[in-house]
Amino acid sequence: MVKKKKVGKEVCETFEIEKDGKEKIEKVCGTEEIKHASKKEIERQNKTLYGFFLFMGIVIVAIFAWYGISYYLNHFEYGGVKFDIVKTPEVTFYHTSFPIYQKNQKVDYNVYLRKDPRKNILDFEGDSKSQEMVVLKSDENLSCAGDGGISILNMQQIFRAMGMQIIADPNATCDSEGRYMHITLLGGEENKIVEYGPSCYELQVKDCEILDVTERFILEFVRKQV
Secondary structure, X not given: OOXXXXXXXXXXXXXXXXXXXXXXXXXXXXXXXXXXXXXHHHHHHHHHHHHHHHHHHHHHHHHHHHHHHHHHHHEEEEOOEEEEEEEOOOOEEEEEEEEEEEOOEEEEEEEXXXXXXXXXXXXXXOOOOOOOEEEEEEOOOOOHHHHHHHHHHHHHHHHHHOOOEEEOOOOOOOOOOOOOEEEEEEEOOOOEEXXXXXXXXXXXXXXXXXXXXXXXXXHHHHHOOO
């Protein structure tokens, strides 16, 4: 019977010994047998590797899925305008932007709405026409616990960013030739936006829902800027 030749590697060790009162270095070499993994061990190792890579694959897919779901929940498009949701402890904002030019450089002007534009469904009877000048009037009874001031300020800032000049003229009325934009905010029995003349708009507000009406009006102009 022929014995199977063992496969090994040479291993040497060096010893320092004392012989006849003298130190001597001896080197001893031998062969260390290399044991090959059995079929069962190989299968076990393969299963372990497979489990590890499967686990890592699941983790990677879960991470991408989480980012995808998170992005979907916090980003949306409405009326051709892209929004992302910005949550603060006090208010949830719906953020978008449009390009403007400052010192011959193109930058983004940020717009933060407080009402979800997907839910702020309000008819806009007319067409949004930008003008170089804007006259903005508001009923004194529309302070609405501070919402009136926020609404007016938002409209002024956004229209200025679009290159319009805000005019304070209490005697100004709708211009039949449409040489400037005339906006009137007043209380009404329903939330409604009506263009009743060339670039003349009446924003009717019910139950102090002034943010709903003004932000719906703003959105029409933002859509033409993006």
